[in-house]
Amino acid sequence: MKARCVPLLVLAALVLAGLAAWVAVRENLSARAESATERVFVVERGAPLTSIAQALEAAELIRNARAFGWLARWRGQAEGLRAGEYRLSAALPASEILDRLVAGRVVTYEVVVPEGFTMAQIGARLAALDLVEEEEFAAAVRDPELIGSLGFGSESLEGYLYPETYRLPRGLTAAAIARVLVTHFERAWNALEPAAIVRELDQHSAVILASIVEKETGIPEERPLIASVFANRLARGMRLESDPTVIYGIQDFDGNLRRNDLDDPGNPYNTYRHLGLPPGPISNPGRASLRAALAPAQSDYLYFVSKNDGSHAFSRTYREHVNAVNRYQRARRSGR
Known part of the structure; x- marks a missing residue:
């Protein structure tokens, strides 16, 4: 009877250990805080998963770097994290942070290039x-x-x-x-x-x-x-x-x-x-x-000259153009 109980006890111990490990991993992958403001986090080009995970933990954005690395490997995403600048929060679970880094949801900046810029x-x-x-x-x-x-x-x-x-x-x-x-x-x-x-x-x-x-x-x-x-x-x-x-x-x-x-x-x-x-x-x-x-x-x-208000006077002949130049230059000198 005692001999039969030993395998059962070992199995129970393994199950309990597995459950404990799962609870620990789940806890380590949960959000660090219920609410937190977003902060900028930079993934450098070519940075390996281990370095990224350690940087996230050091920035207090995730609970545990090892658990984050395990999650990325388990998902087959260890090589899929994209470089860039991200806005992340400690209120996000590790899975959401990983999703953002894999999807490359980086911060973007508005750049206005006006017409006529060199x-x-x-x-x-x-x-x-x-x-x-x-x-x-x-x-x-x-x-x-x-x-x-x-x-x-x-x-x-x-x-x-x-x-x-x-x-x-x-x-x-x-x-x-x-x-x-x-x-x-x-x-x-x-x-x-x-x-x-x-x-x-x-x-x-x-x-x-x-x-x-x-x-x-x-x-x-x-x-x-x-x-x-x-x-x-x-x-x-x-x-x-x-x-x-x-x-x-x-x-x-x-x-x-x-x-x-x-x-x-x-x-x-x-x-x-x-x-x-x-x-x-x-x-x-x-x-x-x-x-x-x-x-x-x-x-x-064939000609045009500024009318001093952003618009232009157009001429067909040089004589017309000279007259227009004299007119608008005179107006500019007189402040009109």
Whole structure:
């Protein structure tokens, strides 16, 4: 009788030990607190599961690193935790925290890229949000390997970093961010491409022209007219004579465009001295400017001048243009 009881006692002991272990694991996987505020937790790129679990325990977000590691391995997710910045709370059970790390539910930041921003301005904005180093972004958008992999033959990605409101996580490389912006450009371009085919205008030329239109006016309804002026001048073999192109080619521009700047043949972007389009885009144009470049207004305008209120006066002849310049410059000097 006693001999029969021994296996039963051993089995009972094993069952009780198993139950105790399960209770302990379950307790260690439960939330540390009933309520707690969310905190930022960063999973470094390439960090192993053990290090992540220990960091979570040290941050008092989970009860036990070993139990967290066991759960991840039991689920087959030991290699699936994604790098990034997370908002986590001690009120979350370990299973929910693991779910978030596996799904990559990282914190994202709003990045507004306005129409007409240059790639340098975009880099500065990304750096201000601590998303990437300014120098790293500047190098990425000029990297021939990245540019080639995106299907472009240009010297940089200027013109192809689409202006939009983005939500980006920390931890992306500069190249990855550039790819996101270019992907949005490609979507916009694909919707407009039929117009390019009609005009027999190659993509790079269209983007260059759109980038100039973008910098010349902030009034949407003027963009097709501005584009028509440049299209008409190009068709007649006239120089574009666009101030923004000159400014783009001046290093460390101080805000004051001088006569010697307009006369400088050493500036390849000086459209007062060089015929045709400049070597590349001078900004990153939005959809309206791209559309204007591909479908300019039907006009015979060859000139325009600022009316000092953001809008422009358009002229067909040089005499009309001189009269408009005198009129609006006089009004500017008199403060009207």
